[in-house]
Amino acid sequence: MKNIAADVRFISGVLLAHLLMYFTFQDKSIFWYIFSAALLLLISYSIIMEEVEDKAPFRTFITYGALSGFLLYGIFWVGYSLFDILSLPFVNQIDKLYGRFSPSLIWHYIVLILIIIPGEEVFWRGFVQKRLMKHTTVKLSIILSSILYSSVHFYSGYWMLALAALIAGLFWGWLYAWKRSVPLVIVSHLIFDLFMFVLFPFN
Template sequence: MVKTIRNWKFLLGYLIAHLLLYFTFDHTNVFWYILTGSSFFLISYSIMNEEVDDKIPVGQYLLYGILSGLLLYGLFWLGNAIINGLNLSYFENQVQSLYKHFSPDLIWHYIVLVLVIIPAEEFFWRGFIQKRFLANTNFWTSILASAILYASVYIFSGYPILIVAALISGIVWGILYAWKRSLPLVVMSHLTFDLMIFLFLPLI
């Protein structure tokens, strides 16, 4: 792991991700514009520095991606139901505020979410960050380390529940990537999850 962390391309990429997400969350009035630009930069950085992994047939990554995305959504639905059932108003308010400030509500938001933002997150955090951990650490270390780094950029959102959500989803997508080494698989899983949570069955 030390070898990975000391690599200058790894450190530079991680630093850039933090700077970009800081500016993104610091300008909520133009959130979607900055997030789109940030995503273009991160996906370009990852593609320039790592080959794109696509180790399984289309049918498999569609099946595993959709199923895992639905299961992850089910986990979040259950967590939200527990929060509501226990009347944990602090977390209820955080979920409602997240939807209010960051949920896509225009057609172009959904277009860039599907075509740019979701692929960029997976290409960078799994296809670049986790892939570098996989080269120098074991299966589980790569998953946990990359998920923690993925969650760390969400400190700038100001929502602890979003950091926890990123950590959980980062672990799930990290397992999928380490298991099958397919970026289309994790992109499909992420896409399924986001469409469920934002479009088909929002949690509020």
């Protein structure tokens, strides 16, 4: 664990992510502009500091990525349905999240697919988790990287978004540790977002 604190690349990357995400969530009117720019910077930082890992064949990462993305959406759908059935107040916050952060213009969807989804996986799994795996056990690296991934979402002002990021982070972290393939988790994230924002949104 002491080696993590001495890992300048790791610490600098996490601090950079917090700084960028803090500014990303400050102004709704320019959210998608800043979010796109932030992820481009994090992608650049990641590929300079750490080699992108892909140990899964093409057919494997497409198949496992698609199935896992659908599975994760199913988990979230079950959770949302329980909240709705029990009339928990969390449902209102979910509606507000969709209203504030969902893509609404064509270019939002384009940058979501080409920049934001790949950027999050390249940085949080391909850089943060991979460097943690050098200093800790696989299990601990999944937990720590997921907590860090979740933490930047608190700047949104919605704890439900941070909770969703934690659950998704644990899922994708485990998937990455299992197959050691960034493209696989990118496909999984893409399928999940496709269902969440385009095909069957929760609002």
